[in-house]
Amino acid sequence: MASSNKPxxxxxxxxxxxxELITVRIIEGVWKPGEMLPSEFQLADLLGVSQGTVRKALNALTEDNVLFRRQGVGTFVSEHTLQKMLFHFFHFKSDNGDVAAELPNAKLIATRLIQPSDNIRQILELENDDQVIEIHRVRFVQDASSIRELIYLPARYFADLEQVEKLPHSLYNYYQQQFNITIHKATDSIKAVLxxxxxxxxxxxxxxQPLLEVARTAKSxxxxxxxxxxxxxxxxxxxxLVELN
Structure with a gap:
């Protein structure tokens, strides 16, 4: 008999x-950012598995920064605090070595609902009739306008955001709190432009004048x-600056 080549x-x-089950419940908002999960015993009973299996799953999620633990207290859903944002997602530093205590201030220039270009549609994996929200703003580092940002968001995930007149400096925290969207991974591509x-x-x-352009795609x-x-x-x-561990 001939052997089958089917995987x-x-x-x-x-x-x-x-x-995956725990992650889905976080995405669905059952457990919100900063909220403590049930105990390992309670989760094991809820999901019909052993405590050892739950502990292994929680360890994996903690290593992936989806959860964090407080010794003697419990396991919590990770949230995008300003301090975490600064070190995980904002990599521009002043040449004198100073590290700011919080994200640089951002001034909103414009927010609008637009039809995306073919390039943006492809990057965001959108359907032909999908619209995007474009956020245009400038960041100030040491009181100097230093970074111009153009941000594109699929409108279907961020309903009516284009109508918000004032946005916070920390957008990732805002996405999490207002839309239950946690930025989990981001990929930066860097090149010199004029x-x-x-x-x-x-x-x-x-x-x-030469500028440094950072193109980022961020995933939930x-x-x-x-x-x-x-x-x-x-x-x-x-x-x-990027620190590699």
Whole structure:
């Protein structure tokens, strides 16, 4: 008899299935950012598995920064506090080595609902009739306008955000609190560009001056691409820093 070339079905270990179940409940808002989960015993009873399986799932989620633990207290859903935002998602530092205590101030220039370009539609994996919210703002580092940001969000995930007149400096915390969307992973692509007329006016630089452009795609806990961000920075007194562990 000829052997079959069909791949055999694969099955995930039980703790990974529990890990996914817990993640889904976080996405659905059953357990909110900053909220404590039930105990290992309670989760084991709720999900019909052993405490050992639950503990393994919680360990994996903690290593992936979906959860965090407080010794002697319990396990909590991670949240985007300003301090965590600064070190995990904001990588621009002043050349003198100073590290700000919080995210640099951001001034909103405009927010609007638009039809995306083909490039943005492809990056955000949108359908043909999907609209995006465009946020245009400038960040100030040491009181100087240093970073111009264009942020694109799928409108279907951020209903009516374009109508908000004032947005906080920390958008990832805002996404989490207002829309139950947790930015879990982000990929930055960096290249040198020349300033445009808009850059010139907003960043107070010469036309054609070199800038550092960081293109970011950000994903939520369930793997959806929920943000595309272009940051164009005047790096005369700044540098981009990444620490590898």
């Amino acid at each position: 055999s079905p694969t099955f995930k270990p039980l703790y990974q299935q529990v890990q 300033s445009t007329e808009q850059d010139k006016d907003i960043l107070n630089v010469a036309l054609g 806990l369930d793997g959806r691409i929920v943000e595309y961000r272009l940051s164009r920075a005047n790096t005369e007194n700044l540098h981009y």
